[in-house]
Amino acid sequence: MRELWRRYPGAVLAHLMFGLDLVQLGSKARSGIGQWAGEFIATFGLIGTILGCVRFKPEAVATAVALYITSAYWFTASTSFANPAVTIARSLSDTFAGIAPSDAPGFIVAELLGAIASAWLFGWLFAPEKPR
Numbered sequence: 464m465r466e467l468w469r470r471y472p473g474a475v476l477a478h479l480m481f482g483l484d485l486v487q488l489g490s491k492a493r494s495g496i497g498q499w500a501g502e503f504i505a506t507f508g509l510i511g512t513i514l515g516c517v518r519f520k521p522e523a524v525a526t527a528v529a530l531y532i533t534s535a536y537w538f539t540a541s542t543s544f545a546n547p548a549v550t551i552a553r554s555l556s557d558t559f560a561g562i563a564p565s566d567a568p569g570f571i572v573a574e575l576l577g578a579i580a581s582a583w584l585f586g587w588l589f590a591p592e593k594p595r
Contacts, residue, residue, distance in 0.1 A: 474555040489554045489561030493541060499573040501541035506577030508535065509545045511585045518589040547571045
């Protein structure tokens with residue numbers, strides 16, 4: 464319990480707030496190409512949103528990220544974890560938003576690939592113009 468609390472206090476506190484067992488593992492199966500594609504797309508868009516805001520309107524990053532994650536929750540089959548740390552935390556919750564720990568690696572791979580692809584594309588698209 465001490466190790467779980469040290470590493471994932473948010474999961475433990477969320478369980479406490481909702482009167483759940485403090486320590487749990489997700490049991491919701493989330494695997495397959497549709498789920499992984501959803502994670503790739505959600506992460507790709509999230510990184511693109513962040514890079515676009517940083518380049519053109521830095522003060523909008525927090526609002527844009529919140530709006531993007533909220534919308535991605537609804538437009539992806541995976542409910543948009545879009546972050547390996549969130550995937551791990553959600554594997555520690557046996558709720559409707561949880562994920563079976565055995566399915567987490569597929570999500571994490573999709574998220575990393577989405578982040579790399581997005582960083583490459585939007586890094587190129589949003590690069591400042593070079594003087595001639």
